[in-house]
Amino acid sequence: MDRACSAPAASFDALGDHGAPSEDLPAGVVFWRLRAMRAGAPGASTSPSWEVVVPPRSAPLSTAWGAMLDANGDGFGDVVVGDSDTFAATAHVYVHHGGPQGPAPAPSTVLSATTPVAQYAASIASTGDLDGDGYADVAIGSPGEGVVYVHRGGAAGVSDSTRSILVGPAKSGFGGAVSGAGDVDGDGYADLVVGAPLQTAQGSIQSGAATLFYGGPDGLTTSRATVLAVRSGSDAQAFAQFVSSAGDVDGDGLADVAVWGGMESSDPQYLHVYLGRALAGRPASAQPTALLTFEGTSASWLGDAELLACAGDVDGDGYEDLVAASPVPPRSGFEPDHVSLFFGGPSGLPPVPSRRILGPLASADHFAISLAALDADQDGYSDVGVATESGTAAPFSVDALVYAGGQGGLSLVTTMTNTDVTTFLEREVGSAGDVDGDGYPDLFVAFPARTTLLADAGAPAGDAGGAGDAGGAGDGGPVALRGAVEIHAGGPGGAGVAARWTLRPPDATARAYGASLARP
Numbered sequence: 001m002d003r004a005c006s007a008p009a010a011s012f013d014a015l016g017d018h019g020a021p022s023e024d025l026p027a028g029v030v031f032w033r034l035r036a037m038r039a040g041a042p043g044a045s046t047s048p049s050w051e052v053v054v055p056p057r058s059a060p061l062s063t064a065w066g067a068m069l070d071a072n073g074d075g076f077g078d079v080v081v082g083d084s085d086t087f088a089a090t091a092h093v094y095v096h097h098g099g100p101q102g103p104a105p106a107p108s109t110v111l112s113a114t115t116p117v118a119q120y121a122a123s124i125a126s127t128g129d130l131d132g133d134g135y136a137d138v139a140i141g142s143p144g145e146g147v148v149y150v151h152r153g154g155a156a157g158v159s160d161s162t163r164s165i166l167v168g169p170a171k172s173g174f175g176g177a178v179s180g181a182g183d184v185d186g187d188g189y190a191d192l193v194v195g196a197p198l199q200t201a202q203g204s205i206q207s208g209a210a211t212l213f214y215g216g217p218d219g220l221t222t223s224r225a226t227v228l229a230v231r232s233g234s235d236a237q238a239f240a241q242f243v244s245s246a247g248d249v250d251g252d253g254l255a256d257v258a259v260w261g262g263m264e265s266s267d268p269q270y271l272h273v274y275l276g277r278a279l280a281g282r283p284a285s286a287q288p289t290a291l292l293t294f295e296g297t298s299a300s301w302l303g304d305a306e307l308l309a310c311a312g313d314v315d316g317d318g319y320e321d322l323v324a325a326s327p328v329p330p331r332s333g334f335e336p337d338h339v340s341l342f343f344g345g346p347s348g349l350p351p352v353p354s355r356r357i358l359g360p361l362a363s364a365d366h367f368a369i370s371l372a373a374l375d376a377d378q379d380g381y382s383d384v385g386v387a388t389e390s391g392t393a394a395p396f397s398v399d400a401l402v403y404a405g406g407q408g409g410l411s412l413v414t415t416m417t418n419t420d421v422t423t424f425l426e427r428e429v430g431s432a433g434d435v436d437g438d439g440y441p442d443l444f445v446a447f448p449a450r451t452t453l454l455a456d457a458g459a460p461a462g463d464a465g466g467a468g469d470a471g472g473a474g475d476g477g478p479v480a481l482r483g484a485v486e487i488h489a490g491g492p493g494g495a496g497v498a499a500r501w502t503l504r505p506p507d508a509t510a511r512a513y514g515a516s517l518a519r520p
Contacts, residue, residue: 003031003049003073003134013037020062027056027378028439029068029075033134048134051075053433057380060318065247065255065310066373066520067180067190068433069126071153072097072108073135077433078157079103079444079503080138081485082121082516089116090511093124093140095158098435102501103487110506111140111151111160119144119176124518126432127180128190129153130215137219138518139192141175148175148194150220164219166194172209173198177243179519181212182255184276189215193228193257195240208239210259212274214282227285228259228274236262236270238299242308245520247320249344252277256348258322260308261291269296271308271324271342273349290348294340297326305427306519309371311341312382314405319344321354323384325368337367339386341409355409360401361388367401372519374431374441376490381405383413383494385429385443399486400429400445402495414494416445418486430517435501440490445499446514452481452504481505483513 009030010021030052036043053068069078076098083090094107113120123141127150130137135153142149148166151158168174177195184191192213201207210228213220230239239262246256254276261270272288279286297307311323322342326335337359342349359367370387377383386401399418403410428446435442486499505513 003051005031005033005049024058025054027054029434030054048132050129050134051136055375055380056378059313061251062253063248063251063318063320065182065245065312065320067126067128067136069136069138069518069520070098070433071095071136071138072155072157073153074099076437077435077442079432079435079485079487080124080126080158080518081446081503081514082124082140083483083505083510083513084119084121084515085511087118088511089118090120091116092510093121094506094513096503097157098437100437102436103503105503107506109157109160111138111149111158113142113145113149117142117144121516122176123178124516125178125180125192126518126520127192128182130190130192131219132189132215132217139178139180141178141194143173143176143198146170146172146174148178150192152219166213166220166222168194168196169199171198172196172200177240179243180245181257182245182247184212184255184257184279185214185282186254186276186280187214187216191215191255192220193243193245193259195243195259197238197241197262206237208237208241208262210240210243212257212279224282226279226283228257228272229285229287231261231270231272231288231291234261234264234270236264238262242306244308245310246273246322246349247310247312247344248276249273249320249322250275250346250348251319251344254280258308258310260324263299264296267296268293271322273322275348290351292322292342292349292351294324294353295326295335295338298328305369306371307368309373309519311384312373312375312405314341314382314384314410315343315407316381316405317343317345321382322349323371323373325371325386327366327369339368339371339384357403357410359388360412365389369427370429372429372431372443374443374490375405376402376441376443376495377404377492378440378490384410385431385495387427387429387445389427399447400443402443404494414497416488416495416497418447428514428517430519432518432520434490435487436489438489438491442490443488443495444517445486445488446483446517447486448483448512448515450482450484452484479508481508481513482510483515485514485517
């Protein structure tokens with residue numbers, strides 16, 4: 001049960017490229033490795049140890065989704081927080097290692113851009129293991145530069161020096177969306193999908209583009225990647241503003257990829273799904289295997305949200321599901337704020353939503369501006385966290401809702417409240433797995449606009465600290481910290497209503513700590 005595999009829970013022979021233990025493994029984090037056989041006897045050398053999270057109950061199918069971000073391989077999920085500003089240059093991403101007492105209050109590692117730049121870390125992904133060394137890696141999108149930084153994990157955590165850089169076309173917004181894709185070609189290495197929503201196809205129309213990069217022994221390969229094509233006849237703009245692994249929606253053992261179809265001239269809007277079996281040969285380009293339709297969102301949310309996510313297995317049938325959000329301004333002529341849920345199955349995803357969840361909030365509030373999946377109560381059904389923005393009156397009263405999975409789909413079970421008057425945009429929810437090793441995944445809620453006076457930065461966990469004038473050198477007031485991330489611990493009753501831990505930026509140089517979170 002440790003990375004050294006010193007106390008094996010099970011062993012079995014693998015014939016060809018697969019094998020399975022004869023008995024169920026214990027739920028939770030398990031490490032495994034391969035040992036070569038010769039003349040019926042095991043050899044002395046082994047592969048690296050890889051990490052897998054065993055679900056609480058056996059699934060009907062052999063399938064997997066997501067990647068717990070454990071960059072240092074100690075069995076605890078890590079929290080990776082971006083400080084991204086659209087207009088001002090920033091340069092840092094903060095990695096907080098998990099542990100028995102929860103995430104480290106001070107960053108264990110600080111990752112940096114080559115130079116400060118606007119929109120650095122606009123999107124962050126837990127990629128899984130891109131190079132097969134047994135440690136999870138991290139991708140950071142910097143669309144202002146048009147690059148994606150890929151940082152390797154290792155025994156000491158994520159390395160700022162051991163990184164590679166993917167470069168996209170100039171002014172394409174390359175890196176505006178990044179996501180681990182899972183292993184789409186079945187070679188044992190994780191893959192990465194990158195969106196470039198500002199890329200122009202003709203003239204000045206920003207139609208957008210998405211590219212799938214494949215992992216390998218040396219990390220991501222750039223010599224052979226797959227361009228994920230837009231549907232024929234599309235007039236959409238900002239295609240690939242959101243990209244995501246879809247998990248394995250058809251149960252064939254290969255990961256699938258979902259790409260947001262951009263803003264069409266009229267409803268319905270589209271989600272593009274590219275099944276792993278169509279990508280296994282690493283084609284130069286691929287048409288979407290399926291097109292899913294849903295009522296679209298307002299363009300005003302495109303820069304401030306995460307509207308597409310793998311939902312995990314919400315209904316417990318063994319197939320992964322997909323969820324998309326449609327937040328809209330009130331009285332705009334669009335459908336009310338809602339979430340569309342597509343159930344996976346033997347044929348993949350259906351062309352129209354299996355369920356639609358309307359926002360339960362007041363009409364002036366914004367429901368579903370960010371989505372994240374986790375099984376907070378470990379009942380075997382994936383749950384979905386939904387971020388909201390309350391615009392009715394101060395103090396703002398809602399920050400996140402959790403919908404529990406079950407055989408019928410999703411149902412609202414938890415409302416997490418926030419009354420910090422300095423918070424006006426709760427735009428991110430996420431989960432990197434189990435940060436304290438208690439066996440239950442935890443939910444993150446980020447508040448990039450929260451103001452904490454430097455004098456109050458040592459307030460107890462869960463306390464937002466002082467509110468008021470941010471101050472500064474001009475007025476002699478105290479310097480303020482900007483941003484916070486609350487972590488709601490999972491447990492038998494689901495994600496806790498009150499935050500168990502609150503992370504804040506290490507100093508006042510941060511502009512929007514929590515503007516982005518690493519997403520599985």
